[in-house]
Amino acid sequence: MNPPTRHTLKDRDSKYVWHPLTQHKLHPHAMPIARAEGALLFDEDGKSYVDAIASWYTCMYGHCHPYILEQVGQQMQRLDQVVFSGFTHQPAVDLAEALIDILPFGQQKVFYSDNGSTAVEIGIKMALQYHANRGEKRPVLLAFENGFHGDTFGAMSVSGLSVYNGPFEAYFLQVERIPVPQEDTVDTLIGRLEERLAKKDVAGFIYEPLVQGAAAMKMHSATGLDKLLALMRTHGVLTIADEVMTGFGKTAAYFASDHLQTKPDIICLSKALTAGLVPMAVTSCSQQVYDAFYSDELAKGLFHGHTYTANPLACTAALAGIKLLRSEETWGQIRRIETAHRRFDDTIRSHQKVRSTRQCGVIYALDLDIDMERYGNLRDRLYRYFMEQGVFLRPLGNTIYALPPYCISEAQLQKVYDSIASVLETL
């Protein structure tokens, strides 16, 4: 029991805390969350909110999962942290094996770091140095328009969402953007790219496979992406799949790359990797990528490392998460959510306020037939409406999307759908 304080947590928060992705003058107050369990968040008054986006796609097996807590609780009695340069430990090795076992064919090495941005920075560094180590000068990276890959300078460089990058664009890496492929546009795109790639100056191509998360769950053609990836391979361009959002079952496969024929050279993972417990990330790669760094020359190594790399608690949480991911129960839940999304979509997609809808696995998105700013007033009104209804949804501009934890109950999921259906009547 905490002693009483003179000031509310909300007031104390606004005195000292600078929140991410927040213009505090326009959004002065953050709402305190006191606890979480399964698919629910609870505020200080005990009111519950269905966590319909799994706290940014992390807690996919539910908040405070007893099995994960038990495993991490045991690990922290044994080994909290040790330098991962020169040393190793059981959780890191077990996790590497567990990952390689479920990752797309061809992934052979696991490089640990702390978040999606660092996983991407490492992917970029692997791609650039891979060619440099082989004596080829390839300074250019390709990335999709409206992609999002993180907030550090390297990760920002490959991101195409200007809301995040505005003041920093003058400082970026050399990146060229290409449109996402759709069935009817991919052949023209391929033609254009063949010419571009002939210059042999492109080191790597980074992409969110099938679903662009921060772009508001925009989806593109698997066939089209496959053609692009095959083309990249022909021209010696390393392909970097950013599966930070899409990984660990969300597309109804372990990874979005499982839906594609051409497998990536490098894969970036985070978010659901640690099942919502603590930060961690992984950049995995093929033996071919690794071999370009394996040398008698010290300087050909990858001299990247964060202090808490492969933190034993994070590795343990991730291992526990993968065990849950591989259970029959989880795949039953994924199928159930897929079906429920489809049924809801049947009832809503022809609503006059709905411009279009789309679905991939447990990811469901709906565009309103109204233009609005990404962080504008109307978007805020929607957000508040959902919270009043006891549902945590975070519209991105005119897109409402749900990405529920796998453990969500039918009643909780119905509550999410009902709140979306009813908000349409308020517009």
Add this chain to the structure above:
Amino acid sequence: MNPPTRHTLKDRDSKYVWHPLTQHKLHPHAMPIARAEGALLFDEDGKSYVDAIASWYTCMYGHCHPYILEQVGQQMQRLDQVVFSGFTHQPAVDLAEALIDILPFGQQKVFYSDNGSTAVEIGIKMALQYHANRGEKRPVLLAFENGFHGDTFGAMSVSGLSVYNGPFEAYFLQVERIPVPQEDTVDTLIGRLEERLAKKDVAGFIYEPLVQGAAAMKMHSATGLDKLLALMRTHGVLTIADEVMTGFGKTAAYFASDHLQTKPDIICLSKALTAGLVPMAVTSCSQQVYDAFYSDELAKGLFHGHTYTANPLACTAALAGIKLLRSEETWGQIRRIETAHRRFDDTIRSHQKVRSTRQCGVIYALDLDIDMERYGNLRDRLYRYFMEQGVFLRPLGNTIYALPPYCISEAQLQKVYDSIASVLETL
């Protein structure tokens, strides 16, 4: 009890794990660490090693500290993770207050992230956007020669250690390097800088105050640094103290900046912040910096955010760590280590194999009178010698340094000194 496996952990590690800062061809095997307690690491055979660098300056109160584990264990039953944009929670607010209470005068806002590199990226973005938001074009950053600030592209740009940056230098931000100030050089440096700063194109100056960690615990003059900082302030250059290594008591003050008159505008923290439990970082800043982002214009906000920002478990570990840091027991330990280092130094500094020694708080460094490569054979021989003696020390080139956890016992500390003294006899 784990079931028996066909392969040793060491073999399994080398099959799938790509370690940080490692050329695997030259260093094919990582050594498994099974558990840790207090100042000790234990290998699979139960042999103990004194963790004489506190696992990269993180576990300063000792590994697996019961108070920290108890606090984190309780927190993870309540709230594991929640989006920190729009929401807040008790551990984040409590930690912000606890930090502001011990940070140098003038720090007012706390921005959370995941590691030292991201703390630095955020510091850089604050400095660049601060001027941009005020309508001033200041694209240049200043940094010390041989500084180290992290491995993401922004953080690499300000780092001056070429071993880490080699293949990526073509991609960096606009950074100019200045030498660290010493008593006899600072006035010339000031003269040169006054001319340079008159161009009004410098946004920020980033520095490791008093001790440059990765440069092998190089130390510079507090008086000199103070003059530099005062000059920067006169010219509207934001000062960014990277206290990722120096913070939380290591210099025998809460922060190295406490030894200086001119306080920084921005401070980067990580490593010991979470007492060695899980990754987290903080970039704190003054009200003046924050105010430049506080606006009716959405785009003047800082659109940076990592998914696990202000992770409740990490905040709880940090709070528990600060409680330990503020105890009389810890300050008694710090004074004891300081005194012990000085006594040891008296016995060793005139040894014929010793070129020079230096100390700041619990940080002790000794340069051998032998030239060697940062990651070369002789350095590896020293490393192996220490490990054979049951001491984990990580020489950087010809520098041997110790930065023990505060809880180290006198006998353990003596073991560290004895191993350093005896290695000199093998050279």
